[in-house]
Amino acid sequence: MIWTDLKRIIRAGILNFSRVSVVSLSSVFIFTITLFVIGSLILLNALLNYSLEQIKSKVDVNVYFTVSAPEETVLAIEGALEKLPEVAKVDYTSREVALENFKERHSADYLIIQSLDELGDNPLGATLNIRAKDPTQYESIVNFLEGGSEIVKSNSSYIDKINYHQNKAVIDRLNKIIAGTKKVGFAVTLALVIISILITFNTIRLAIYISREEIGIMRLVGAGNHYIRGPFLIEGVLYGIISAVVTMIIFWPITVWLGRTTTMFFGGINLFNYYLSYFFEIFGVLLISGVFLGAVSSFLAVRKYLK
Amino acid sequence: MIYFEKITKIYEDNSMALDDVTFTVSGGEFVSIVGHSGAGKTTLLKMLMAEERPTSGNVFFESIDVDSLKNSELTKFRRRLGAIFQDFKLLPNKTAYENVAFAMEASGKADDEVRADVPHALELVDLGSKMHNFPHQLSGGERQRVAIARAIINQPDVIIADEPTGNLDPINTYEIIQILKKINDMGTTIILTTHNKGVIDSLGKRVITMEKGKVTRDDQKGKYAL
Numbered sequence: 001m002i003w004t005d006l007k008r009i010i011r012a013g014i015l016n017f018s019r020v021s022v023v024s025l026s027s028v029f030i031f032t033i034t035l036f037v038i039g040s041l042i043l044l045n046a047l048l049n050y051s052l053e054q055i056k057s058k059v060d061v062n063v064y065f066t067v068s069a070p071e072e073t074v075l076a077i078e079g080a081l082e083k084l085p086e087v088a089k090v091d092y093t094s095r096e097v098a099l100e101n102f103k104e105r106h107s108a109d110y111l112i113i114q115s116l117d118e119l120g121d122n123p124l125g126a127t128l129n130i131r132a133k134d135p136t137q138y139e140s141i142v143n144f145l146e147g148g149s150e151i152v153k154s155n156s157s158y159i160d161k162i163n164y165h166q167n168k169a170v171i172d173r174l175n176k177i178i179a180g181t182k183k184v185g186f187a188v189t190l191a192l193v194i195i196s197i198l199i200t201f202n203t204i205r206l207a208i209y210i211s212r213e214e215i216g217i218m219r220l221v222g223a224g225n226h227y228i229r230g231p232f233l234i235e236g237v238l239y240g241i242i243s244a245v246v247t248m249i250i251f252w253p254i255t256v257w258l259g260r261t262t263t264m265f266f267g268g269i270n271l272f273n274y275y276l277s278y279f280f281e282i283f284g285v286l287l288i289s290g291v292f293l294g295a296v297s298s299f300l301a302v303r304k305y306l307k
Numbered sequence: 308m309i310y311f312e313k314i315t316k317i318y319e320d321n322s323m324a325l326d327d328v329t330f331t332v333s334g335g336e337f338v339s340i341v342g343h344s345g346a347g348k349t350t351l352l353k354m355l356m357a358e359e360r361p362t363s364g365n366v367f368f369e370s371i372d373v374d375s376l377k378n379s380e381l382t383k384f385r386r387r388l389g390a391i392f393q394d395f396k397l398l399p400n401k402t403a404y405e406n407v408a409f410a411m412e413a414s415g416k417a418d419d420e421v422r423a424d425v426p427h428a429l430e431l432v433d434l435g436s437k438m439h440n441f442p443h444q445l446s447g448g449e450r451q452r453v454a455i456a457r458a459i460i461n462q463p464d465v466i467i468a469d470e471p472t473g474n475l476d477p478i479n480t481y482e483i484i485q486i487l488k489k490i491n492d493m494g495t496t497i498i499l500t501t502h503n504k505g506v507i508d509s510l511g512k513r514v515i516t517m518e519k520g521k522v523t524r525d526d527q528k529g530k531y532a533l
Contacts, residue, residue, distance in 0.1 A: 004418065005415075008412050015400070016400060214398050217396045217397070217398055218398070218409070218413070219382075220356065220358070220385065220390055220396065221385070221409060221410045221457065222382055222383070222385040222386035222410065222413055222414055223382070223409070224382045224413065225382075227412075227413050
């Protein structure tokens, strides 16, 4: 009995969808716009996160050691730093490599190269380049370096300079910008999603308002609420499924077109590659959003006429 | 079978649609209710179908107090009634076959029964050849015949026909009334409202006359007397 009812409800929903083509097409159109907004937000979020990650990755702190600092001491401090949970990466540059790099950078400057030769000794100390997992964690890393551990305390005389304090203002400002951007992004996303949901809900309400007389007839004929509501739910679900597919198709040429631009502008991320890599995830989100919106909107809209 | 007991209906704007209406309808009867527009004929039928609730009084269908039915019970109750309306009230996006089948499916009949009974009902109203037409592809008379097929498909105890010939030409009116008479001859109770003097006079059955919400005459084998 339940299976027979379900079969009839699904068949009626599909028939209504195909027969009331103008209403179905306009509903699919509105649903597609809503899902397009949601999909665009997913892609924009990916671009935003990538850009923020790029900016974050450019923030670092260097520890400059004196020329007399033994290599094993520097390596021991590097090892201690790597054990910190806040630290993402530590790069060691030995005195020799630092000199080579310096010479390479100034190879065109004859005066500097000649001065180095006259000096006869390597004037550069080793350095440790530290990248934190999050830019807000540099302060605690620097606290560690300024005497927060035994190994640093006993070798503090070898540390010439930590450039955190001169970069602090920039890092703090950057942290504020990142946090602000995320907040604004979330607020804009939320506002657009809410607006889209309201528009979709009203579209379904209108579509069902057109059918209010039919609902009345069904009730007079003795149809139960589930039997009246069911086909409208199926129609809502169909709007969601078809719109999700249409939206994914629309995103294909758009991401191809934007792919090169985003690579050039954001330096690395190609929107089309992102779309392909996360195709099923994006489709899943759109499909679930569409089906959920369609079913819930239909359920609520029909309920009014079943009271 | 049906008992209207002191039914009064006053709408929110204080207009009185029904004023202390009392009468009974026995099983198998063919009762016509006549009266001018606004006399309360349709309101009375709506009370029986529980589309509207009386301000005071009761409508009994057998031992059921219609007014006391909950929404969930109404669905089952309405399957015992067949309804025919002036504006046909067909589902516009369903074919004639599907309109009739819908009433059976809604009452939980099996697919085999639906496939067997629906063509038979449509043949009975002489629409066998147009069962796959949509309402907009049918004439007024044909649409009303689909509505009749839908009304009788679940073999209801009563058929309520609210001005079923109001939108039809004389030939179609005659044919619809003949079909209703045939259904009545098979034992189904029929309650008909109409303005049509010719219809009433040709029927020669019980006539209840209403004026301003009151029953003013109740004649067995009556004539149209307004």
